[in-house]
Amino acid sequence: MGTAIYILAFAVLLIGLYAVVAKKNVIKIIVGLLVFDYAVNLLLVLVGYRSLGSEGWGKPPILAEGQTPAQLAATAVDPLPQAMVLTSIVIGLGLTALMVAMAIRIYERYGTFDTNQIRKLRG
Amino acid sequence: MGVEYIVLMLLGFMLIAALIAVEADDLLSSVIAIGAAGFALSVVFLLLGAPDLAITQVVVETIALVLLIRLVVTRHDTTSEMPRDALRTGLVLLAGGLLLAGAFFAISGIGGKGAIPPFGEPVLGHKATDAVPPGVSADYLANSAEETGAANAVMAVLLDYRAYDTLGEATIIFVSILGTYAVLRRFGRRKKSQETEP
Amino acid sequence: MSQGMTPIVKNTARLVSGFIAVFGIYIALTGHISPGGGFAGGVILAASVVLIVLAFGRETAERIITPSQCHLWDAAGAGLFLAVALVGYFAGGFFVNFITPISKGQVGKLFSGGTILVSNLFILIKVAAGLAGAFLALAAFRRAGLPDGHPKEVC
Numbered sequence: 001m002g003t004a005i006y007i008l009a010f011a012v013l014l015i016g017l018y019a020v021v022a023k024k025n026v027i028k029i030i031v032g033l034l035v036f037d038y039a040v041n042l043l044l045v046l047v048g049y050r051s052l053g054s055e056g057w058g059k060p061p062i063l064a065e066g067q068t069p070a071q072l073a074a075t076a077v078d079p080l081p082q083a084m085v086l087t088s089i090v091i092g093l094g095l096t097a098l099m100v101a102m103a104i105r106i107y108e109r110y111g112t113f114d115t116n117q118i119r120k121l122r123g
Numbered sequence: 124m125g126v127e128y129i130v131l132m133l134l135g136f137m138l139i140a141a142l143i144a145v146e147a148d149d150l151l152s153s154v155i156a157i158g159a160a161g162f163a164l165s166v167v168f169l170l171l172g173a174p175d176l177a178i179t180q181v182v183v184e185t186i187a188l189v190l191l192i193r194l195v196v197t198r199h200d201t202t203s204e205m206p207r208d209a210l211r212t213g214l215v216l217l218a219g220g221l222l223l224a225g226a227f228f229a230i231s232g233i234g235g236k237g238a239i240p241p242f243g244e245p246v247l248g249h250k251a252t253d254a255v256p257p258g259v260s261a262d263y264l265a266n267s268a269e270e271t272g273a274a275n276a277v278m279a280v281l282l283d284y285r286a287y288d289t290l291g292e293a294t295i296i297f298v299s300i301l302g303t304y305a306v307l308r309r310f311g312r313r314k315k316s317q318e319t320e321p
Numbered sequence: 322m323s324q325g326m327t328p329i330v331k332n333t334a335r336l337v338s339g340f341i342a343v344f345g346i347y348i349a350l351t352g353h354i355s356p357g358g359g360f361a362g363g364v365i366l367a368a369s370v371v372l373i374v375l376a377f378g379r380e381t382a383e384r385i386i387t388p389s390q391c392h393l394w395d396a397a398g399a400g401l402f403l404a405v406a407l408v409g410y411f412a413g414g415f416f417v418n419f420i421t422p423i424s425k426g427q428v429g430k431l432f433s434g435g436t437i438l439v440s441n442l443f444i445l446i447k448v449a450a451g452l453a454g455a456f457l458a459l460a461a462f463r464r465a466g467l468p469d470g471h472p473k474e475v476c
Contacts, residue, residue: 001127002242003231008134010226012141014219019145022215027150027195031157034187035141038164041176042134048260049171051243057126058172058243061276062356063268063428073264076276077172078245080260083280085176087292090360090448093183094299097455100190101306104462113150113200174356178348182364186452189371190459197464271418272427273353273434281358282437286416289440290406293447297399300451304392307458 009046013039026106026113030099037092041085048078126170127242133170137163150195158188175277325378334376341369349445353434359441363448370453379460391454398447405436405443 016039019032050058058077063069103113110118137160144156161184169177230239240246246258267279281289325331349362374382409417420435427433 001131003227005127005131005134005242006230006239007223007227008131008138011223012134012138014222015138015141015145018215018219023145025150025200027191027200028145028153030191031144031153034157035144035160038137038141038160041180042164042167045168045171045173045176046242047239048245049243050245051126057170060172060174060356061264062174062354063274063276065429069265069268072268072276073261076264078260079263079276079280082173082176082277083285085173086179086277086281086358086360087289089176089179089183090364091292091295091299093187093364093452094296094303094455096187096190097303097452097459098299098306100194101303101459103194104459105306107198108462113198175358175361178357179361179364182361182368186364186368186371186456189375190456193459193463268428271434271437273437274429275353275355275358278353278358278437278441279434282440283418283435286406286440289444290402290416293399293402293444296448296451297395300395300455303455304458307462 005046006043009039009043013043024115026103026115026118029115030096030103033099034092034096037088037095041088041092044081044085044088048081050077130167130170133163133167137167150200151192154188154191154195157191158184161187173277175275325381326376330376334372338369338372341372342366345369345449346445349441350438351431352441353437354429354431359444360448362441363445364452366445366449367452367456370449371456374456374460379457379463382457382460386453386457388454388457391450391457394446394450395454398443398445398450402440402443402447405440409436 013036016032016034016036019035020029023029023032052058052075059072059075061072061076061079061082063072106118107113112118140156140160140163144153144160147153147156161180165177165180165184168174168180245260263280263284264276267273267276267284271279271283273279273283345362345365345368347362348357348365349359352358352362370382370386373385406416409415418435418437420439432438
């Protein structure tokens with residue numbers, strides 16, 4: 001079951017990679033990069049999940065009222081991948097803004113989003 | 124056991140949404156499908172015990188959707204993808220299948236030990252053995268309340284134990300926003316010069 | 322260019338955007354006791370500016386906050402975050418949490434965590450101003466700028 005989850009996340013990553021490499025439309029390339037970004041964040045968080053067996057799901061790593069740190073260390077999921085992914089999500093938004101700006105300029109210059117026509121050298 | 128089934132279903136939904144986003148002919152449909160994939164991802168984050176990430180992913184997804192829809196909805200594009208031939212599709216599927224098989228063997232391992240720890244048992248706080256490197260997360264979880272005074276262990280890791288990395292990430296966000304300004308700036312300058320000329 | 326949307330959307334945006342901004346600041350400032358943090362709060366605060374731009378049009382939104390103000394707050398947030406790192410030199414090293422040994426706040430109250438609270442505030446300012454400025458710059462390009470399929474020399 002766990003292997004199936006990892007394989008599905010890796011399949012999403014491959015779909016994103018295929019879109020970046022093989023598509024001819026600039027918007028499809030942007031969408032492919034976004035799918036790739038989601039899949040990478042997902043894989044990082046999947047590695048850090050801890051299940052407590054029959055007692056239930058792993059708890060978020062936040063100290064609740066009246067909980068001792070030893071109890072937290074026994075039931076919480078791994079906080080280190082979450083810290084990595086938190087900034088990665090906002091960096092993905094910055095990258096999306098940059099790519100949208102470049103797509104705006106490409107359309108303004110060439111009038112189309114088709115990379116076959118964009119690659120033709122002018123005069 | 125229950126969470127794995129729900130995560131599996133949501134990942135299947137995300138896979139289908141990603142396929143639609145990548146293969147749809149209409150650009151607006153593909154942008155909306157990527158929005159669906161992002162929201163499914165935020166629910167998966169919530170189920171995996173990461174509420175900070177779920178909040179961040181929802182808001183980031185909303186703003187990314189606004190940006191992409193404004194880009195796509197007023198620009199009409201008549202790109203027609205080349206008709207796909209059987210050889211190319213077959214090669215792409217073969218390469219994808221080989222990569223998935225390689226990933227399967229890397230994860231589950233031939234005869235036991237894989238590269239990634241099995242789902243649900245992270246490398247938290249081992250002492251260093253010869254096979255497994257030591258993990259620091261158990262120390263972070265146990266000591267973050269007294270050493271840093273923060274109840275949220277993720278924030279303590281991000282802004283106290285690993286604050287230097289957060290400085291690097293803030294620099295990356297700064298540079299990408301600067302890049303956006305730099306790409307868009309020339310049009311504004313030209314507009315001003317067009318206005319001042321008679 | 323059309324100046325925004327119908328009156329229903331405009332009145333709703335007028336009512337709601339203040340609450341969204343306050344919610345973003347709340348999520349950022351209580352990052353050390355409940356989920357959230359500076360990055361999520363900054364994106365939510367930028368989303369309130371995005372709502373104003375979408376509902377009222379770009380010219381009206383620029384009376385509230387101009388792009389040059391956004392640049393100023395963005396750079397100020399980044400510089401202040403770096404200053405927190407450098408002040409830690411007086412306590413031992415780069416990015417040392419120098420407030421926690423001074424004031425022993427209890428875990429779970431608002432004034433705990435030392436420089437974590439201050440860093441969340443500066444990251445909130447930086448991320449919100451950066452994203453709001455980027456969206457204001459992108460909002461000038463709403464319509465496709467050229468007639469159909471007719472490339473024009475821009476340089």
